[in-house]
Amino acid sequence: MATVKLLSDDELSSEVRAVFDDIRKVRQSDFINNFWRALAHDPKTLRRTWDSLKEVMAPGALDPKVKEMLYVAVSVAHGCSYCIHSHTASARAKGMTAAEYGELLAIVGMAAETNRLVTALGVPVDAAFLVDSAD
Template sequence: MAQVQGRVATVRPVDEAEASGKVAEIFADIKRTKGLERVPNFWRVLATHPDQLEMVWSRLKALMHPEAVGRDSPLDARTREIIALAVSAANGCSYCINSHTAALRKLGVDDRTLGEILAIVSLFCTTNVLADAYQVQPDVLPPVE
């Protein structure tokens, strides 16, 4: 199905200049936390439902930017972004693939490293499908602490 010229989503995104109240506060927090000059389309679309915008942003901020909420994460920013890219690629979300690839580029990931990440994603998408299709029963289990 062809994309309609100039259309961003199935709803009209909230324009940054028109945002007010909770949405304007969250938009400012997104830009500050992520070091962005503008609010990306994803957040502008979620802003059409302010409660959802707040819930998703709060969760993402806590997990992807733990230092911004005073939380210590055992995962560094690069590892978090690699996980996000891997899941986005496996789910086929082009918006998120581009967003997390851009974040990884900002963190210094080069073409070779990106290729290695995507090769591993591809490998495990394949092995997961095969294990699931063959209904292989798990026989290598992690230890229980």
């Protein structure tokens, strides 16, 4: 499937090639995954998305492995199979152990369950959880 053709290395505009070069450099790998090959039809969105992702996933206060796990959690709740596969692979590459993965899955499932119970019951937020009330 796919609503656009995935572009191969010899079908790229110079703008796209520059982004691919940067992806390869930052990731220290020659591999360009399909997401970027699909986005390559629109150099502006490709550039903006890559620059944003690079900034967001850069080393910071959180462990890079944890960042990938958060990415997986969101991707599961949004039902994005591609993203789940790619970020689970990344989390593993950055050191996620089988035990950590098991806990991630357990939390994702548990959160889904209580999210829906809370929503079904229409539970009002406790004053204690409000930022203003904590002032």
